[in-house]
Amino acid sequence: MxxxxxxxxxxxxxxxxxxxxxxxxxxxxxxxxxxxxxxxxxxxxxxxxxxxxxxxxxxxxxxxxxxxxxxxxxxxxxxxxxxxxxxxxxxxxxxxxxxxxxxxxxxxxxxxxxxxxxxxxxxxxxxxxxxxxxxxxxxxxxxxxxxxxxxxxxxxxxxxxxxxxxxxxxxxxxxxxxxxxxxxxxxxxxxxxxxxxxxxxxxxxxxxxxxxxxxxxxxxxxxxxxxxxxxxxxxxxxxxxxxxxxxxxxxxxxxxxxGLHIREVSVENPVFQSQLDTIREHIDQVDRELLEVLSRRIRLVEKAGEYKKLNNVAIFQMERWKTVFESRPEWGRSLQLEEGFVKEMFQLIHTESIKKQEEIMESKIEGAEKLEKPQ
The missing domain is CATH 3.20.20.70 (Aldolase class I)
Structure with missing residues (x-):
C-alpha cells in the first residue's frame, strides 16, 4: 500500500x-x-x-x-x-x-x-x-x-x-x-x-x-x-x-x-515560514554532523573488532557493555537529554556495533600485518 x-x-x-x-x-x-x-x-x-x-x-x-x-x-x-x-x-x-x-x-x-x-x-x-x-x-x-x-x-x-x-x-x-x-x-x-x-x-x-x-x-x-x-x-x-x-x-x-489543544496543520504566514525554514536548515546541518560522528564511531568499532579477531577475543565484553550503558545516560543528563532516549539510542548503536564486529570475525582482515599484536 x-x-x-x-x-x-x-x-x-x-x-x-x-x-x-x-x-x-x-x-x-x-x-x-x-x-x-x-x-x-x-x-x-x-x-x-x-x-x-x-x-x-x-x-x-x-x-x-x-x-x-x-x-x-x-x-x-x-x-x-x-x-x-x-x-x-x-x-x-x-x-x-x-x-x-x-x-x-x-x-x-x-x-x-x-x-x-x-x-x-x-x-x-x-x-x-x-x-x-x-x-x-x-x-x-x-x-x-x-x-x-x-x-x-x-x-x-x-x-x-x-x-x-x-x-x-x-x-x-x-x-x-x-x-x-x-x-x-x-x-x-x-x-x-x-x-x-x-x-x-x-x-x-x-x-x-x-x-x-x-x-x-x-x-x-x-x-x-x-x-x-x-x-x-x-x-x-x-x-x-x-x-x-x-x-x-x-x-x-x-x-x-x-482541554485538548488542536493545532493547525499549516499556517499562511510568510514570516513564520521563513523562520521555520531557517531552523530546519540548522537541523539539517546538525543531522549531517551527527551522521559524520556516528560514521567515525563505527570505524573505531571496526578497528576494535579487528584487534579482537587477531587476539582471539570474544566480541561481547560484559564489563565494557556495563560501562557504556551506565555512563552514557549520565552524560546525557548533564546535557539535558532524557535518560530513556539516550538508553534507546545506545542500544541501537550497540546492536550495530555487534553486527559490524560479527562481519569482521567472519571475514579476512586486509592488511592484518599492519596491526600490532600485543606481546
Missing amino acids: EKEKGFDIASISEWGVGSKAPLVIAGPCSVETPEQLDRTVSALVEKGFSVVRGGVWKPRTRPNSFEGVGHIALPWIKDVKEKYGVKFAIEVASPYHVEKALEFGIDVLWLGARTTVNPFAVQDIADSLKGVDVPVLVKNPVNPDLALWIGALERIHQAGIRKIGAIHRGFSNFNDQVYRNSPTWQIPLELKTKIPNLPIINDPSHICGRRDLLSSVAQMAMDLNFEGLIVESHIDPDKAWSDASQQITPEVLGGMIA
Whole structure:
C-alpha cells in the first residue's frame, strides 16, 4: 500500500459517523449489562459524544479471564442506538462476529491487535466484508511490525472497503515501565508517510493502561495530527469488569477532550515560514554532523573488532557493555537529554556495533600485518 499507488480511501467525513474533528469514539472496554451500557451511553451523549465503542467479544491474554458477554450484548446495543441516536463501534475477530455485528446494525468495526498479527484471520474477515459498506479500523499488531500492519490494511482494502482507517494502540515492550504499550510514535508516522490519505486514530487507553497518562498521550496524538481518538469510558470505572484502571467517566472524558489543544496543520504566514525554514536548515546541518560522528564511531568499532579477531577475543565484553550503558545516560543528563532516549539510542548503536564486529570475525582482515599484536 505505497503512496504512489493511489489507494481510494474515504475521509472520515464520508464515514457517516459524525462531522466533528477530531473524531472521538468513546465507551466502555466491555459491554457488561443493559443497565451499565444505558447509563454510560446516556452520560456520554450528555457530554456531546455521539460515537460509542463497547467490547462484545474480548480476546484475552490468558484463559479464565472475562472475555465479554458475547452476542447477547448486541440487542442491548441496538436498543441504546435507537434510544440515544448514537453510532456504535465494536471489535470483530471472525466472520461470525462480522455477520452478527452487521445483523444488529453496528456502524463501525475494528480489528484488534491480536487479530492483526494473523494474516489468515484478517483474510477471513476481509472475505466476509466483501460487498459491505461499513467503516473498518485496523489496530496495529501487538509487536512493532509496520509491514504486518500495512498487510492487514491491504487485505481489508482489497475486499472493497473504502472507509478504512488505522488505530494506533501502542506496542508490546517488556522494558517500558511507564506505558502498558509503548507509543513508539515513529511507526504510525511512518505508516502515514506511506499512506498519506489513511485516517489514523489514537487509542490512549491501551497505550497508557492508567488514567493519569491519558491526557498527555491524547494531546501528543493531536500534536502529531492524528484524526481522532478511541477512549475507554465507563459510568463507574473502578467497578469495570475489564481494564478498570485505564477507563474514565464520561464527565472526566468530556473535560479531557475540551482541554485538548488542536493545532493547525499549516499556517499562511510568510514570516513564520521563513523562520521555520531557517531552523530546519540548522537541523539539517546538525543531522549531517551527527551522521559524520556516528560514521567515525563505527570505524573505531571496526578497528576494535579487528584487534579482537587477531587476539582471539570474544566480541561481547560484559564489563565494557556495563560501562557504556551506565555512563552514557549520565552524560546525557548533564546535557539535558532524557535518560530513556539516550538508553534507546545506545542500544541501537550497540546492536550495530555487534553486527559490524560479527562481519569482521567472519571475514579476512586486509592488511592484518599492519596491526600490532600485543606481546
